[in-house]
Amino acid sequence: MLTVRGLTKTYATADGSFQALKGIDFDVPQGGFYTLLGESGCGKSTTLRCVAGLEEPDGGSISIGGHVVADVERGAHVPTFERDIGLVFQSYAIWPHMDVFANVAYPLRVQRPRVAAADIKARVMDALRLVGMESYATRPATKLSGGQQQRVAFARALVRRPKLLLLDEPLSNLDAKLREQMRFELQELIARTGVTTLYVTHDQSEALAMSDTVAVMSAGRIVQSGAPREVYGRPVDRTVANFLGSANILRGKVVDAQGGLTEVALDGGASTVQVPSRAVLSRGAPVDVIFRPEDATTHLDPVDGAIECAVERIVFQGGMSECQLRLGPVLLRTVVHPVMGARPGDRAWVAIQPERCILFAA
Amino acid sequence: MLTVRGLTKTYATADGSFQALKGIDFDVPQGGFYTLLGESGCGKSTTLRCVAGLEEPDGGSISIGGHVVADVERGAHVPTFERDIGLVFQSYAIWPHMDVFANVAYPLRVQRPRVAAADIKARVMDALRLVGMESYATRPATKLSGGQQQRVAFARALVRRPKLLLLDEPLSNLDAKLREQMRFELQELIARTGVTTLYVTHDQSEALAMSDTVAVMSAGRIVQSGAPREVYGRPVDRTVANFLGSANILRGKVVDAQGGLTEVALDGGASTVQVPSRAVLSRGAPVDVIFRPEDATTHLDPVDGAIECAVERIVFQGGMSECQLRLGPVLLRTVVHPVMGARPGDRAWVAIQPERCILFAA
Amino acid sequence: MAVQADQAPVVDVARRKRRRGQLGLAGSIVVAGAAAAAIYLVMAPLLALLATAFRGPSDLLPFEPGAHWTFGNLIDVYVNTSLVSSVLPNTAIFVAGSVTVTFLTAFTLAWLVERTDLPWRTTLFTAILFPLLVPGVVMAFAWTLLFAPNAGWINVALRGVLGLGSPGPINIFSMPGLILCQGIASVPFVFLLLGAAMRTMNPALEEASSASGARPLTTFLRVTLPVLRPGVLAPLILATLVALEQFEMPLIIGFPARINVFSTRIYFELNPEDELPAYGKAAAVALLFLVAAVVLLAIYNNLIKRADRFVTVTGKGYRPTRYPLGRWRVPALLFVGFYLAVGAILPAVVLVWTSFSGGSNESLNLDAYRALFADRRFWPAVGNTFLVAGLSAGLITLVGALLAWQILRLRFPGRALLDVVSFMSIGIPSVIAGFAVMVLHLTIPIGLYGTVWILILAYSYRLAVSTRLSRASLMQIHAELEEASAASGGRWLDTVRRVVLPLLAPSLMASFVLLFIVGFREFTIPMVLQSEDNWVLSVIMWKLQADRQTAQAAAVGTLILLFVTPVIFVLRRQLLSRQGDS
């Protein structure tokens, strides 16, 4: 549906120029939900804006539903208003001089050939019903709460039934509670309409919860892309690992490596772990063993093969507690049941599930 | 240390008046960390601003460290600048026209009797060291990231060594990742200085993780206060239960009640549960049984006494997945390990831990 | 006027009003002083004016012995004269026409500079403000030289090209000529206001339209214009008031075409040529103006209120995207160039050339400057001009800023009234302000009449400029920045001195510079209040002109330009730096 190839974009800035995109390639299949995830300034919005036609790329090509909308080499550039897209901004961009109905009706009203008024009315009400705002049709846009504005923005983006829906951090201006609620609503909505979606966010839990495919961007490049579980479970490097959820990092040395399993002696000499690894590492090479908090269990009694540490802090988080443990200079985080009666200073043993660890050359 | 009694406050608004505080009482002991938690508009900030002296209450009294700073009946009102407080805002309120040093030095510079310049220098550098910003002293305030601004705001609030530290949603403007990091830093810092703290937030996980005492506010009143685990585990009503983490609500009827245990037949006839309850309920009375996602286990095979439902959606969240299950009109949420191989539409059995359920008369 | 990126809605800031108790004694005195000054500077002249309208006979000063209460002035002015039959219709055509010209030009210019990738934008921004510096009399004189039907340079050139006979083809002495001249002269002011409005608009609103499938023109008509509406209509109303007030163009260009408008009518009542000024009648005419102004201001205030609400909070997604002009680049530059040529370059050239030649083609010399420097009135006038422009600009800026602060941040009875009073000042034409101050100080002689101090007082009624600018930037300054000072133990004066004023500095500077320019070229008020001891450059210029010393008058004009041109660069820096803050 959406194909992006070799996309580059350089901005002229006060002090020279800045290459925001350094060659972006990706495909989103029909009906797919593709998320660009990355920290601020990595080029997510720029990519999305190139797809929308709001920025003109310096290189590469973009096609939507088989139509080439931008191809720098062939000098093709279809303006935004001729691209078959729906767009939702972080700032909602609800037009303050129109009421809810007029906002949503706008894409139909400017459509050529003209859409009959009765048709417009029906389709707008359908769209409003979709987002649960049908009773707000005559409300002025300035009298809406954040969540309501967000919904109107969706209705407006979807009322044309576009081929492609582009969302730029649509939830980041909302309260935590509302954000979570809207996340489900949004997902529901997209599932119901079956529209192909390109989603931009810097919130990893949004990306993991919603997407078919997550692409982690960094400094103008896609570093890794794949299904959420895959990217979460098999990050290609430390940065990705750390960006997607918290990661505990233990230093160690390779003791032995065979059959896809690498044996690592953790620094401090406490224990060794056998970790699956894709790369072949030479014996004695320093490595980082990375594991996620939920991939270890914490015990208050000695456990075979577990790492002994000191409890530093228990952070109560309602459903669970986070246990922070000190191991020399390293602070490990694990998840424990809130009823666990540990107190700061207690000894504790962390048992890692080696098969869920990830190994990187240090 | 801080004593608030019968605090009321009414705002004049365009259409009449609005009572933002309807009688607030609480005490914070020396060195305590007291959190006001509640949804937007419930009066948290108003309370904090009354304590700071930025708003004048209509009724009640406030004393800080034994000094009465406001007492409406006796007409006492100590202006803000004479109260011995430190204040950190959600917006940081770092003065953009000063550098980091000048920002932190300000409270000392306006102090009377004057503080010697050398003293100021030493104390500001101490404060900056405390927040790990000593190398940024000459950086202009506009060139700081959000987290750095936050740290400067703390240094500024603490440099006077105030008796009382007031924090109004200090973390809510930060990115998710940074927010978590700053949360620990902040807690560390407060522990180290031992200052008495009044904290305002609408983020339940912050409140649970940081406080000695959480007070849940709603519509200008404190609905419940206590240690985080107590408030989380024993909410006094549905609102509190729902506000602190997500809560599953099942309708049922009392079958039997004896010895602090109430037996409830859940609607739909599937099963009964025995729930501890404080109130004595008559047989046949309709009740709500409330349990938290983590207090139930989800099985893909029939389990004795478990409730049978249909999997509606599995939301991958990295460390764990949220399993949403349909039970007639109700959507239940449980926490499952991300590797659980359920798919939408599968049958599932939810086993509740009855002793962790809470009962409210419907 | 950039909107700060943090998401504090404007309402929230406005809602947080500080209690007066926090002010302390010093603070209360300062704040009350500012309020009193505002009332004195604005209300006193207004009341004097009202009284005058109802005192007669008209040629007596309102409180001179022999004067009494009467409706005679009103009857004379509104019942028996050509006011209704000719002045009002003429004024309507003139104002409507010139505001349209001003507006179309200013809007196009502002849009080109703020929203497109027009080359050399910063330089052009400065250049577009240039006509602000040129006194209206000089403009009119220059355009007469350029477009006079027989000998106007442009006409001569056109006749040469088109092979036509004299006179024509353009006759500046006509309603269209007058409209065009006034229209162009008012552009910079409106340009400034419109530019600010466009700068604060969230481009995502337009992008959303584009993404909805709307073509650029549709987007412009259905989104850009309506969203800008408050920001557009407000300058429109201000431009209307300015056009109503201006009388240099109608006098010099409109008079030969025998076009009488409101402002010239007041001027003639006050300068009847053969008799004493008809104070009462002038005040009676002015009353109508005030009513019109009050109505317009009421509308304006409404729009501004809505504009505050309209301020689109810009999240992180904000980026000032600019339309690529593409092949429209050259026409756009030509348009700007044409405006600059007519509005700035040619008048300046004519002015400088006249000052060196006396307007004849014989030889260029420094005679005019020599004569001018030898004129005993000249050097004191230079000093007076700087003194009066500087002090009044400073006074207005300070009082206006304090006033804006207390209106926004304090709750006290009469706040709304104070707001209206400070704002009313925009609706007072300077002829009336000068006249009212004169009446006031003739009625209560406290020894200021005839001194430079009376000029400073009279100039200082323009509070609205400062309150508006300060208010706009105070709204951007989160109240928490001030509260943080109090919570740090800062007293009110600490807060004002160390936090509020430094933060307001850019807009205070912009306000000061604008007012300085206005004060420097102010002509009406010092004409009305002139005496031996308070001549300023613009009055000298007028007198030299009236005494046929054209070259010397042009030399004064040239020097005024020279004195104020550096100031415009300061203004640009202030305005643009505030844009860059976001």
Added chain:
Amino acid sequence: QPAAGVSPQLAELYEKAKPDAEVTIWAPGAPSVQWIPAEFAKRFPAVKVNWLGDQQASSRLIAEKRAGRHAVDVWTFSLGGTLEVQKRGLLEKFDWRQYGAQDRDIFWDGEAVANHNYVYAPIFAKSKLTKEQVPRAWEALLDPQWNDKLVSDSFLLPRLGGYLAIDWGFDRTEKWIKTLIEQRKLLVATSPVANFLKSGERQLAVAESVSGAFLMNRDGLNVGYQVMEMVPATQFVLGAVKQAPHPNAGRLLIAWLLSPEAKMLYEELAGQADIRANSKSPLAQEIKAAGSKVIYEDVETMNQRAEYYRKLVAIVRGQG
């Protein structure tokens, strides 16, 4: 010491005036007074002359008196322009005969004394017209050949009309002015007409004066004036202001300005002569030689003229 050639009366006044050290004179415009300080200083070096030229001088004088400011010693203005000042009793009575004034020069019992005239005459640009091409009759200007060539000062045109109307009657004058403006496209200017003559925009300024031509030529314009068949002449007077800060110096200045020597200087340096009977002024001779009829401004016809003037102003301004 006064310079040689100063009459004993003046010398005596000078002695009294010395302590005043300065004197201020107000006039309708700079040209008629700006020559005075230098010439006066040659004769009376101990007294410095300040001046102000302002068409609105009378309202300003009245306003300043009302505000309690007393800055003016000597008033010089047209008779009509002096009226409001005189009505308010701001001028001091004085017997000017002792300094050579004749009876016909004295107005209002000595509150004002006549000294020179402002003589109306059209001015033409010599580069475009010769004196012969300029008609000598006002009505000849109605000839269509003058289309788009005429200009006039908005202030002077109705005044000229006021004088002409005394001879012609109002209707004829009104028709004359209307025809000039509407058909001959006479340009009524509020800015100086000299600019229009200089730039070539117009060739002939209708309501102008001999002194105007004098000043324009001095400023480098090449213009001439034409003495018409009817010559309106405004009467300029001098008066001593009450409560003057320098009363003796004021009297000295007036007395000197009344002297034949000063009158000569007026004509030579400002182009303003006393043309009344017995005048030895060259201009007076020229007018006499041309056989023109002179219409003087005087107290008797003043009100009549002012009424005509007011009506004509409305026409000139387009309000008629």
